[in-house]
Amino acid sequence: MAVCIAVIAKENYPLYIRSVPVQNELKFHYTVHTTLDVVEEKISAVGKAMADQRELYLGLLYPTEDYKVYPSHMIKNMAVTNSKVKFVIVVDSSNTSLRDNEIRSMFRKLHNSFTDVMCNPFYNPGDTIQSKAFDSMVSAMMVQAS
Amino acid sequence: MESLTLTDVEQKYYSDLFVYCDTDNTKKVASNGKVLDLFRAAQLPSEVVLQITELCGATRLGHFGRSQFYIALKLIAVAQSGLPLRVESLNSVKDLPLPRFVVAKNEQEARHTAMYPDLENQGPYQGVIPRPPGRGQVKKVSAHEVIQPCVPTVEPQPDTTSPVVSPHQSPPTSPHAWRKHKRQASGGNVERPPVVVAGAVWTPFREAQSGPVVAGDGMWSAHSPPPVQESWVSLKDTYPPSSSKMPPMRLSLVQENSSIRTVASVATANEIQRQSSSGYDDPWKITDEQRQYYINQFKTIQPDLNGFIPGSAAKEFFTKSKLPILELSHIWELSDFDKDGALTLDEFCAAFHLVVARKNGYDLPEKLPESLMPKLIDLDDSAEVPDQAPDVGYSGSPVEVTPNKSPMPSLNQTWPDLNQGNEDTAIVHPVPIRMTPSKIHMQEMELKRTGSDHTHPTSPLMAKPPELSEETSMKFVTANSGDGYSSSDSYTSDQDPITSVVTRQRSNSGTSPEGLKVVAAPPPPPPRPNASHSRSSSLDMNRNFAAHPTGPQQSGVVACPPAIPPRPLPTQTSGPHSGHRSDEGLAAHSTTSPQQIPEQPNFADFSQFQAFAASDQPSDDGEKHPESLPVEKSTEGAGPLRTVKTDNQEERAAATVNSAKGSIMAPPPKPVRRRLKSEDELQDEALPPKSNVIATVLATLPSIPRSVGKDKKAIQASIRRNKETNTVLARLNSELQQQLKDLLEERISLEVQLEQLRPFSHL
Numbered sequence: 001m002a003v004c005i006a007v008i009a010k011e012n013y014p015l016y017i018r019s020v021p022v023q024n025e026l027k028f029h030y031t032v033h034t035t036l037d038v039v040e041e042k043i044s045a046v047g048k049a050m051a052d053q054r055e056l057y058l059g060l061l062y063p064t065e066d067y068k069v070y071p072s073h074m075i076k077n078m079a080v081t082n083s084k085v086k087f088v089i090v091v092d093s094s095n096t097s098l099r100d101n102e103i104r105s106m107f108r109k110l111h112n113s114f115t116d117v118m119c120n121p122f123y124n125p126g127d128t129i130q131s132k133a134f135d136s137m138v139s140a141m142m143v144q145a146s
Numbered sequence: 147m148e149s150l151t152l153t154d155v156e157q158k159y160y161s162d163l164f165v166y167c168d169t170d171n172t173k174k175v176a177s178n179g180k181v182l183d184l185f186r187a188a189q190l191p192s193e194v195v196l197q198i199t200e201l202c203g204a205t206r207l208g209h210f211g212r213s214q215f216y217i218a219l220k221l222i223a224v225a226q227s228g229l230p231l232r233v234e235s236l237n238s239v240k241d242l243p244l245p246r247f248v249v250a251k252n253e254q255e256a257r258h259t260a261m262y263p264d265l266e267n268q269g270p271y272q273g274v275i276p277r278p279p280g281r282g283q284v285k286k287v288s289a290h291e292v293i294q295p296c297v298p299t300v301e302p303q304p305d306t307t308s309p310v311v312s313p314h315q316s317p318p319t320s321p322h323a324w325r326k327h328k329r330q331a332s333g334g335n336v337e338r339p340p341v342v343v344a345g346a347v348w349t350p351f352r353e354a355q356s357g358p359v360v361a362g363d364g365m366w367s368a369h370s371p372p373p374v375q376e377s378w379v380s381l382k383d384t385y386p387p388s389s390s391k392m393p394p395m396r397l398s399l400v401q402e403n404s405s406i407r408t409v410a411s412v413a414t415a416n417e418i419q420r421q422s423s424s425g426y427d428d429p430w431k432i433t434d435e436q437r438q439y440y441i442n443q444f445k446t447i448q449p450d451l452n453g454f455i456p457g458s459a460a461k462e463f464f465t466k467s468k469l470p471i472l473e474l475s476h477i478w479e480l481s482d483f484d485k486d487g488a489l490t491l492d493e494f495c496a497a498f499h500l501v502v503a504r505k506n507g508y509d510l511p512e513k514l515p516e517s518l519m520p521k522l523i524d525l526d527d528s529a530e531v532p533d534q535a536p537d538v539g540y541s542g543s544p545v546e547v548t549p550n551k552s553p554m555p556s557l558n559q560t561w562p563d564l565n566q567g568n569e570d571t572a573i574v575h576p577v578p579i580r581m582t583p584s585k586i587h588m589q590e591m592e593l594k595r596t597g598s599d600h601t602h603p604t605s606p607l608m609a610k611p612p613e614l615s616e617e618t619s620m621k622f623v624t625a626n627s628g629d630g631y632s633s634s635d636s637y638t639s640d641q642d643p644i645t646s647v648v649t650r651q652r653s654n655s656g657t658s659p660e661g662l663k664v665v666a667a668p669p670p671p672p673p674r675p676n677a678s679h680s681r682s683s684s685l686d687m688n689r690n691f692a693a694h695p696t697g698p699q700q701s702g703v704v705a706c707p708p709a710i711p712p713r714p715l716p717t718q719t720s721g722p723h724s725g726h727r728s729d730e731g732l733a734a735h736s737t738t739s740p741q742q743i744p745e746q747p748n749f750a751d752f753s754q755f756q757a758f759a760a761s762d763q764p765s766d767d768g769e770k771h772p773e774s775l776p777v778e779k780s781t782e783g784a785g786p787l788r789t790v791k792t793d794n795q796e797e798r799a800a801a802t803v804n805s806a807k808g809s810i811m812a813p814p815p816k817p818v819r820r821r822l823k824s825e826d827e828l829q830d831e832a833l834p835p836k837s838n839v840i841a842t843v844l845a846t847l848p849s850i851p852r853s854v855g856k857d858k859k860a861i862q863a864s865i866r867r868n869k870e871t872n873t874v875l876a877r878l879n880s881e882l883q884q885q886l887k888d889l890l891e892e893r894i895s896l897e898v899q900l901e902q903l904r905p906f907s908h909l
Contacts, residue, residue: 119487121457122464122475130472132512133479 004028004090005138007114007129012036015085016129020142032088087111106141113137160216167215181215188222198222430515432499440495454488460497467501473510477501480514 004019006028019028087110089103117123117131167180185195202217224230432440441451447463448455455463457478464474481497482489489497496518504510 116479116485119457119482119485120475120478121461121487122471122478130475131479132476 004032004088005110005142006032006088006090007110008032008036008086008088009126010085015127016134016138018135018138018142019090028090031090035088036086085114087114109137109141156220160219163219164212164215181218185218185222188226190222190225194225198225430499430503430511431517432495436499436502437495440498441491443498444491444494451491454486454490455494457487457489460489460494464497464501467505469501469504473504474501476510477504480510481518483514483519 004017006014006018007016009015014029014032017029017032087107089106089110113131113134114129117129117134118125120131123129123131163184167184182195185198186192188195190198198218198221201221202214443463444451444455447459460478461474464477465471467474469477477497477500481493481500483493483496484490496514499518500510
């Protein structure tokens with residue numbers, strides 16, 4: 001039921017963004033962007049105390065009139081920096097809301113695919129994600145949702 | 147062309163000739179006059195020429211279509227080499243020199259003959275393959291049209307390849323495209339009887355084409371002639387200006403390219419040609435020579451064939467191929483099967499093969515072709531030994547992929563479920579994992595365990611012949627538990643280094659001994675001397691034991707008990723194993739130890755055993771082996787199992803399972819040897835020096851009994867002791883196995899639950 005899936009890099013630019021109804025992309029982009037602020041807010045609220053392993057699934061951010069936005073904030077402790085990559089899933093709230101588990105599983109899949117992409121030595125962090133496997137996984141998630 | 151497989155050299159040559167004869171510039175039909183002139187220039191007797199004309203079908207058609215022309219040219223070559231003119235000779239004759247025409251094209255022929263075997267049907271990807279001899283000579287004959295195809299293919303490669311590539315990409319449509327080409331070219335040659343033979347050869351191609359992409363290769367070869375020729379013809383106009391630039395650029399490109407690439411491409415092209423000419427082959431299959439080449443390349447980066455190439459090294463290596471990063475990224479995705487960021491030998495070969503194929507113009511598949519799948523070790527198949535050298539057969543299901551990562555290594559029935567679940571997530575579990583080659587691993591563990599097992603039960607027994615049954619059982623138990631402990635220690639410690647490289651798929655057994663050797667001290671138990679050591683270390687241990695027969699053993703034994711939490715001792719009664727579980731089981735153990743359980747198969751063994759005991763020991767070893775094998779196995783399993791019970795049950799359970807499994811799967815010699823050792827010790831007879839450590843270990847122990855001297859009574863006493871030990875161990879084993887199974891099931895369920903409940907937090 002995901003209508004839009006986005007992967008945002010630490011610097012808040014999108015590494016990967018895809019939406020199903022292609023015509024509304026801009027709107028989705030905007031929605032995702034606004035969620036980033038909310039995410040930042042939540043993160044800062046948590047504080048640095050549990051920096052190493054936070055709850056990655058931030059849950060439903062806010063149900064807009066049309067959509068619900070679920071972001072998930074992932075924190076990776078890399079060698080030097082903390083790489084904060086965010087996954088955002090926008091789902092259509094008109095549909096019966098997906099169970100929390102389903103959303104979590106979607107994020108898990110996203111995360112795994114993203115990890116695979118990261119493992120690829122030819123992928124430079126910060127590049128847009130062009131992996132076909134990742135694409136196909138995302139498409140599967142979006143198709144099955146809608 | 148109906149089954150007319152031409153080398154690219156021939157291809158070019160013929161196309162040039164065709165163009166030459168194509169005075170009307172129809173690109174389809176060569177004017178008869180020109181053709182006949184050409185044939186006459188071949189300096190063949192006229193009746194031969196006539197025959198050729200007939201054979202190629204021009205007579206029937208009344209004109210020389212492209213295919214007829216080509217067939218005719220080939221027949222001319224055949225005739226010129228003195229072979230009888232037959233249609234079959236069209237394809238069956240290899241290494242046929244190009245037809246010679248007096249029109250000063252001889253030089254080509256000489257060159258092309260040399261290059262013939264190597265390069266056939268390469269078509270568009272010639273541009274990528276540096277062919278030094280051809281190119282040099284091509285340069286020489288710069289005026290010659292043949293140069294054209296080489297050079298333009300460099301730059302216009304996308305164009306050149308596109309007509310060929312596109313059909314390749316869509317196999318289902320390619321038959322159409324191909325047939326279209328064919329029809330254009332031959333205008334209905336198919337039905338003609340003379341080409342029946344060719345047609346027969348061709349049908350396999352066609353049938354293959356209906357298959358998956360694999361057929362693309364056959365199609366490929368079929369396609370390459372027509373589109374390439376056409377593109378060549380069209381490029382002919384453009385090349386003259388570029389030709390001056392191209393050859394030098396070409397050469398420089400060639401030099402730039404690592405020789406590796408060249409060889410690989412040539413080898414691959416060679417292979418592809420062979421495959422295509424054979425009718426229908428998997429284009430992605432790696433031939434032996436290719437594989438050997440890849441292996442050599444692997445060695446340059448990573449000398450250990452069982453090791454991994456880290457991602458960075460692989461990236462550098464493949465970047466040299468000058469493929470775009472995106473494609474390399476895709477290739478990596480396809481070939482890094484276990485998604486660990488490193489390439490095993492198999493993965494590397496697959497990646498290399500894909501790179502070479504891509505450079506030759508093949509499109510990358512969406513999915514890793516079957517023949518490139520890394521050969522995985524089937525842990526369930528105990529008979530299979532990991533073997534990476536031979537060709538990459540796809541040996542099994544995804545089950546094999548994740549045995550390393552599965553937390554439950556040795557339960558066969560649970561393998562598929564866990565593995566598939568793991569594979570889906572591709573999450574590397576920081577769970578103790580077993581090394582891939584279960585069998586070998588188990589054997590090693592087995593050896594170590596049996597070695598340690600031997601020492602303890604026998605040593606106390608030896609030390610105190612008249613010991614009370616309780617003491618015996620106690621020591622025996624503790625010793626065994628210690629043993630199992632140590633073995634489990636070794637296992638755990640084995641796991642530790644394994645865990646550290648957990649992401650790696652260790653497909654070779656070579657890693658397991660490494661892992662074992664590398665082991666750090668396992669956490670809980672007091673480090674046993676031979677814990678987590680290879681056989682050599684246990685050898686040392688045994689020597690220590692031998693030096694201080696009683697003391698260290700005792701101390702060792704003493705050291706063990708503290709680490710052993712209440713262990714459920716195996717019920718001595720034959721039937722319900724679930725009965726006896728308590729520390730007091732020791733007593734029960736002791737009480738029952740004298741009671742030989744009737745159902746134990748040991749008795750049969752024992753009787754033989756005694757018979758053996760009377761005779762010369764060494765000669766009996768071999769015989770005893772098979773008999774005592776079942777005892778051995780159960781005993782072996784009992785040892786490690788016992789250990790599992792004492793220690794962290796869950797962690798050790800895996801070890802135990804492994805050990806149990808290993809013991810079950812252990813080849814006869816090992817357990818038998820162990821048994822022999824104990825017997826030997828007790829009987830203080832010189833053990834035949836077996837190859838394994840256990841032998842040495844035990845050999846050291848019997849130093850004490852040896853001192854006693856060969857005495858029949860002593861021997862018999864030792865036999866009795868052994869019998870008791872056997873029985874006890876067997877009972878222990880069976881009961882522990884039962885418990886083990888239960889525990890494992892529990893563990894599996896817990897693991898599953900854990901997996902499900904794990905919060906979304908990684909890395």
